Amino acid sequence: MVAWFHRVKAPLAKIKRDRVKVPNGMWMRCDRCREIIYKTEFENNARVCPKCNYHYRISAMERIGLLLDEGSFQEFDRDMVSTDPLKFRDTMKYKDRLKKSSKKTNLKDAIVCGAGTINRHRIQICVFEFKFMGGSMGSVVGEKITRGIERAIHKRVPMLIVSCSGGARMQEGIFSLMQLAKTSASLARLSAAKIPFISILTDPTTGGVTASVAMLGDIIIAEPEALICFAGPRVIEQTIKQRLPDGFQRSEFLLEHGFVDTVVHRKDMKSTISKLLDFFGNTIFEKES
Amino acid sequence: MQILDFERPIFELEQKIEELIDLSQKGDVDFSEEIKKLQKKVKKVRRDTFSNLSGWQKTQLARHPDRPYTLDYIRFMMSDFIELHGDRGFADGNSIVGGLAKLEGEHVVVIGHQKGRDIKEKVFRNFGMSNPEGYRKALRLMKLADKFGKPIITLLDTPGAYPGIGAEERGQAEAIARNLREMHMLSVPVIVVIIGEGGSGGALALGIGNRVLMLENAVYSVISPEGCAAILWGDGKNVEDAARALRLTSNDLLRLKVIDEIIKEPLCGAHRDSKRMASILRRVLRRNLRELKLLSPDELIRHRYEKFRMIGEFMD
Numbered sequence: 344m345v346a347w348f349h350r351v352k353a354p355l356a357k358i359k360r361d362r363v364k365v366p367n368g369m370w371m372r373c374d375r376c377r378e379i380i381y382k383t384e385f386e387n388n389a390r391v392c393p394k395c396n397y398h399y400r401i402s403a404m405e406r407i408g409l410l411l412d413e414g415s416f417q418e419f420d421r422d423m424v425s426t427d428p429l430k431f432r433d434t435m436k437y438k439d440r441l442k443k444s445s446k447k448t449n450l451k452d453a454i455v456c457g458a459g460t461i462n463r464h465r466i467q468i469c470v471f472e473f474k475f476m477g478g479s480m481g482s483v484v485g486e487k488i489t490r491g492i493e494r495a496i497h498k499r500v501p502m503l504i505v506s507c508s509g510g511a512r513m514q515e516g517i518f519s520l521m522q523l524a525k526t527s528a529s530l531a532r533l534s535a536a537k538i539p540f541i542s543i544l545t546d547p548t549t550g551g552v553t554a555s556v557a558m559l560g561d562i563i564i565a566e567p568e569a570l571i572c573f574a575g576p577r578v579i580e581q582t583i584k585q586r587l588p589d590g591f592q593r594s595e596f597l598l599e600h601g602f603v604d605t606v607v608h609r610k611d612m613k614s615t616i617s618k619l620l621d622f623f624g625n626t627i628f629e630k631e632s
Numbered sequence: 633m634q635i636l637d638f639e640r641p642i643f644e645l646e647q648k649i650e651e652l653i654d655l656s657q658k659g660d661v662d663f664s665e666e667i668k669k670l671q672k673k674v675k676k677v678r679r680d681t682f683s684n685l686s687g688w689q690k691t692q693l694a695r696h697p698d699r700p701y702t703l704d705y706i707r708f709m710m711s712d713f714i715e716l717h718g719d720r721g722f723a724d725g726n727s728i729v730g731g732l733a734k735l736e737g738e739h740v741v742v743i744g745h746q747k748g749r750d751i752k753e754k755v756f757r758n759f760g761m762s763n764p765e766g767y768r769k770a771l772r773l774m775k776l777a778d779k780f781g782k783p784i785i786t787l788l789d790t791p792g793a794y795p796g797i798g799a800e801e802r803g804q805a806e807a808i809a810r811n812l813r814e815m816h817m818l819s820v821p822v823i824v825v826i827i828g829e830g831g832s833g834g835a836l837a838l839g840i841g842n843r844v845l846m847l848e849n850a851v852y853s854v855i856s857p858e859g860c861a862a863i864l865w866g867d868g869k870n871v872e873d874a875a876r877a878l879r880l881t882s883n884d885l886l887r888l889k890v891i892d893e894i895i896k897e898p899l900c901g902a903h904r905d906s907k908r909m910a911s912i913l914r915r916v917l918r919r920n921l922r923e924l925k926l927l928s929p930d931e932l933i934r935h936r937y938e939k940f941r942m943i944g945e946f947m948d
């Protein structure tokens with residue numbers, strides 16, 4: 344399985360250094376195309392470079408802000424925390440890693456879950472937070488997703504999961520692996536109950552998360568150029584001792600090979616989901632809750 | 633035959649005993665006292681070594697090249713095996729084998745990862761690391777079992793799913809994810825046995841059962857100790873620390889309630905007596921099958937769901 348701090352293109356240190364070089368803070372240099380872009384334009388474009396279309400990573404709360412109707416989000420299980428069941432320690436204690444991530448993100452673990460509306464369609468939603476230990480899935484993430492799915496079944500509303508994760512959380516050992524089984528089990532029930540599940544894949548979606556919830560959507564939508572894979576590019580390169588071609592394991596590659604339904608620009612994501620919810624007949628679900 | 637470092641003292645003693653027996657038979661000198669003493673000693677060394685194996689030592693045992701593999705178990709404990717090939721889409725998927733067989737007179741579908749013994753077979757089996765087709769074939773056979781009401785037995789023994797270009801192109805993640813979901817919908821008894829290496833998602837893709845059993849010296853983990861050491865410690869030197877930290881032994885996993893039962897191996901490990909190991913496993917499977925047959929199809933699905941629903945540690 345892939346490391347939770349999966350190395351992706353666009354190293355952050357570089358971005359920061361270049362930003363400093365550009366005067367007066369109203370402008371920034373795009374890390375991808377190296378063009379100077381106007382910050383406000385960048386923010387208004389949902390943090391996508393207006394010049395090269397590079398989709399910068401955004402936080403779970405920013406994602407919720409982009410997708411859900413204003414003021415509609417109601418969070419659940421916000422205070423659920425890991426108990427460090429293995430008392431795991433590598434070069435640092437897992438407990439300390441959790442504290443550090445918590446401080447950085449103001450979250451208790453790597454996912455935000457709740458209910459809300461998208462153009463007035465009621466939904467349940469879970470969004471991974473990559474800044475919290477690489478969005479890795481341990482017991483808390485697995486349990487919160489499972490509860491989200493159970494709420495979707497109970498309330499009969501569609502389920503949305505936005506993935507952004509390096510995979511399983513090694514510091515929870517076998518428990519993290521078992522979250523793949525647990526979340527997939529509840530998706531089996533969701534499917535049997537004929538409740539739609541829309542899976543949205545963002546950069547990066549790798550390892551155990553791809554090999555469970557991410558790939559099980561009735562509809563699977565990817566943001567452009569996102570890394571989506573089981574084994575990460577570095578692991579494959581080490582195994583086959585070969586450089587991988589450009590664009591390998593990116594959204595467009597998965598589209599070509601038949602593993603995602605569609606690739607959608609971030610600024611069109613809400614309207615696309617809204618159309619899907621129209622199709623699935625959200626009102627039927629609403630009536631029964 | 634490969635001898636692991638911690639096995640060496642045992643082998644040396646055994647060899648000495650054999651030499652002495654040999655000498656006694658040839659000459660007039662009586663070594664019986666000496667032999668008795670050594671036999672006592674080797675017994676103690678065996679017990680001391682094997683009652684106290686570390687996570688890393690068990691990892692080595694789990695990967696031992698003489699350890700019985702899926703096809704060995706099928707040969708030793710089942711009859712009338714008909715192997716069924718292919719995912720009906722792209723390839724056979726020969727890192728995983730499966731088919732119809734009889735266990736103690738009862739028809740079952742048996743599926744397991746398959747490693748190779750000699751170089752040629754190792755390559756043919758891709759070292760037990762499956763491409764998507766292996767998982768898709770496995771699911772096809774499970775659905776066959778489901779359709780015709782036959783119990784399913786899966787044997788887990790893989791370093792992990794294969795990280796290759798073709799595997800990614802053909803949807804490794806999708807194949808595994810689908811198995812994880814669909815195995816929760818099977819209305820027949822499913823018994824999972826970790827017989828060797830339970831390597832991450834590639835193992836779990838056959839690992840959703842009403843019973844999850846584990847051989848004493850098998851390991852089951854989210855990542856290999858080598859992989860974990862490389863990522864978290866920054867180099868491959870800390871494999872022993874990583875193996876300990878991951879809690880991948882059968883004792884650990886029973887305590888963490890991830891497995892239901894530990895299956896005792898012959899002293900010194902399954903690789904020293906494959907037939908005996910298979911006969912122990914056969915008895916354990918028979919008992920578990922008998923218990924599961926008391927459940928209705930709906931109960932089996934619910935039972936499996938609740939078993940996995942419960943796994944995880946957190947605070948609300």
Ligand SMILES: [Zn+2]
Nearest residue numbers: 373376392395
């Ligand atoms: Zn750009």
